[in-house]
Amino acid sequence: xxxxxxxxxxxxxxxxxxxxxxxxxxxxxxxxxxxxxxxxxxxxxxxxxxxxxxxxxxxxxxxxxxxxxxxxxxxxxxxxxxxxxxxxxxxxxxxxxxxxxxxxxxxxxxxxxxxxxxxxxxxxxxxxxxxxxxxxxxxxxxxxxxxxxxxxxxxxxxxxxxxxxxxxxxxxxxxxxxxxxxxxxxxxxxxxxxxxxxxxxxxxxxxxxxxxxxxxxxxxxxxxxxxxxxxxxxxxxxxxxxxxxxxxxxxxxxxxxxxxxxxxxxxxxxxxx
Amino acid sequence: xxxxxxxxxxxxxxxxxxxxxxxxxxxxxxxxxxxxxxxxxxxxxxxxxxxxxxxxxxxxxxxxxxxxxxxxxxxxxxxxxxxxxxxxxxxxxxxxxxxxxxxxxxxxxxxxxxxxxxxxxxxxxxxxxxxxxxxxxxxxxxxxxxxxxxxxxxxxxxxxxxxxxxxxxxxxxxxxxxxxxxxxxxxxxxxxxxxxxxxxxxxxxxxxxxxxxxxxxxxxxxxxxxxxxxxxxxxxxxxxxxxxxxxxxxxxxxxxxxxxx
Numbered sequence: 102x103x104x105x106x107x108x109x110x111x112x113x114x115x116x117x118x119x120x121x122x123x124x125x126x127x128x129x130x131x132x133x134x135x136x137x138x139x140x141x142x143x144x145x146x147x148x149x150x151x152x153x154x155x156x157x158x159x160x161x162x163x164x165x166x167x168x169x170x171x172x173x174x175x176x177x178x179x180x181x182x183x184x185x186x187x188x189x190x191x192x193x194x195x196x197x198x199x200x201x202x203x204x205x206x207x208x209x210x211x212x213x214x215x216x217x218x219x220x221x222x223x224x225x226x227x228x229x230x231x232x233x234x235x236x237x238x239x240x241x242x243x244x245x246x247x248x249x250x251x252x253x254x255x256x257x258x259x260x261x262x263x264x265x266x267x268x269x270x271x272x273x274x275x276x277x278x279x280x281x282x283x284x285x286x287x288x289x290x291x292x293x294x295x296x297x298x299x300x301x302x303x304x305x306x307x308x309x310x311x312x313x314x315x316x317x318x319x320x321x322x323x324x325x326x327x328x329x330x331x332x333x334x335x336x337x338x339x340x341x342x343x344x345x346x347x348x349x350x351x352x353x354x355x356x357x358x359x360x361x362x363x364x365x366x367x368x369x370x371x372x373x374x
Numbered sequence: 375x376x377x378x379x380x381x382x383x384x385x386x387x388x389x390x391x392x393x394x395x396x397x398x399x400x401x402x403x404x405x406x407x408x409x410x411x412x413x414x415x416x417x418x419x420x421x422x423x424x425x426x427x428x429x430x431x432x433x434x435x436x437x438x439x440x441x442x443x444x445x446x447x448x449x450x451x452x453x454x455x456x457x458x459x460x461x462x463x464x465x466x467x468x469x470x471x472x473x474x475x476x477x478x479x480x481x482x483x484x485x486x487x488x489x490x491x492x493x494x495x496x497x498x499x500x501x502x503x504x505x506x507x508x509x510x511x512x513x514x515x516x517x518x519x520x521x522x523x524x525x526x527x528x529x530x531x532x533x534x535x536x537x538x539x540x541x542x543x544x545x546x547x548x549x550x551x552x553x554x555x556x557x558x559x560x561x562x563x564x565x566x567x568x569x570x571x572x573x574x575x576x577x578x579x580x581x582x583x584x585x586x587x588x589x590x591x592x593x594x595x596x597x598x599x600x601x602x603x604x605x606x607x608x609x610x611x612x613x614x615x616x617x618x619x620x621x622x623x624x625x626x627x628x629x630x631x632x633x634x635x
Contacts, residue, residue, distance in 0.1 A: 105458055108457050112474070116511065212608075
């Protein structure tokens with residue numbers, strides 16, 4: 102077929118006009134003192150750095166995303182390992198089962214967690230029936246714990262799939278060879294399986310860590326006042342306080358953290374030879 | 375054997391965690407209690423209430439319309455994009471790749487608010503076309519990914535064969551590429567439909583006054599307290615998506631079979 106490079110123009114136009122240009126405008130806004138008219142200034146960034154609240158919030162957001170990522174790895178790795186190396190049957194059905202919840206809205210799942218986790222809710226009833234807790238209320242809803250549980254729930258399927266794909270490629274004979282050279286299972290895991298899975302673990306980490314940084318729905322619905330993160334503070338600026346310029350500055354800082362995390366994490370996703 | 379048993383046990387635990395919120399939601403949609411409280415008493419009153427709730431029904435229809443337009447536009451744009459870069463050099467391809475994945479890597483919160491700032495900078499009001507464009511921008515990468523995967527697996531020398539037999543490009547596209555790409559177009563369209571249908575963040579920033587989508591309604595009622603109709607409407611959506619998913623899988627399989635006949 103003839104070259105028809107202009108075929109790309111509608112998509113390229115759309116992405117530049119409604120994704121790249123708006124981001125540039127956002128950066129411009131963040132340097133304006135007030136609204137569209139104000140003068141150029143660094144005041145919003147200075148305010149952000151000087152107020153303890155925002156600095157702590159930034160570290161808290163990064164901390165929550167980090168915890169969620171680690172929990173996802175811890176839950177997903179054994180699952181992927183069992184699927185790829187131990188049971189070996191019904192893999193497609195299991196993969197389907199892991200992907201299906203992806204098709205239900207994040208909002209609806211957060212709402213359902215609210216019902217599960219609240220005091221006097223279903224989880225409390227179940228735990229009490231099993232005599233795992235006493236009469237005291239559960240006290241999870243509207244804490245960071247609730248936010249972390251919901252975020253792990255949303256994102257760990259990505260981790261299972263990326264780790265599974267890298268384990269699937271791992272040649273069994275390497276594990277056998279390690280065993281026959283009388284390595285303990287722990288040594289085999291540490292010296293053979295883990296290094297070969299590293300790219301998978303880190304690509305999964307990008308898919309988990311990065312969206313967690315920009316999470317808004319779960320912290321707002323399940324975190325209450327304790328659970329505020331960068332995402333909820335940006336929303337406050339746009340919908341409650343109408344400090345759009347300051348909101349744009351926080352959003353730009355968030356964007357920089359996102360891009361930096363991708364840059365750092367993707368260095369580890371390449372396969373070493 | 376013990377290893378296998380433990381493995382299955384672990385998988386079962388994870389799946390329980392994964393499905394608990396979804397199953398609870400579905401069960402609670404048939405519970406009489408307004409506060410999703412136990413003990414469970416069967417009732418269909420929330421479905422009856424839902425049938426009366428004009429606002430929720432309107433919002434659902436609106437979401438379906440927006441998602442359908444988004445799905446169709448995304449497939450067309452993605453197909454054009456991929457046809458456009460056939461035979462083009464890799465530097466351009468890399469550049470386009472990073473442009474296309476941009477809406478995937480940037481939090482939707484930021485994309486939503488920056489489009490809002492664009493409107494404000496241009497002195498424009500929020501409007502339906504811009505809402506649609508926002509949905510298309512965040513859904514397009516998914517359509518491109520699905521179609522690109524299919525395109526990569528195709529042997530494009532068949533288009534040259536077709537051309538050398540005197541077919542013009544138009545004929546080559548409709549007779550050769552389109553049938554080969556169709557399952558992927560369907561899958562890509564479906565994926566962008568779902569992304570748009572579930573999308574809350576973009577609509578939240580860009581929805582014009584007087585309009586509402588289902589996620590916006592759901593968010594509002596979560597904010598203002600328990601509304602068990604949300605359980606009912608979510609159950610309907612989950613069941614509908616699952617059935618569509620199964621249908622898709624069947625269509626894909628039969629069309630894949632047809633290709634190799």
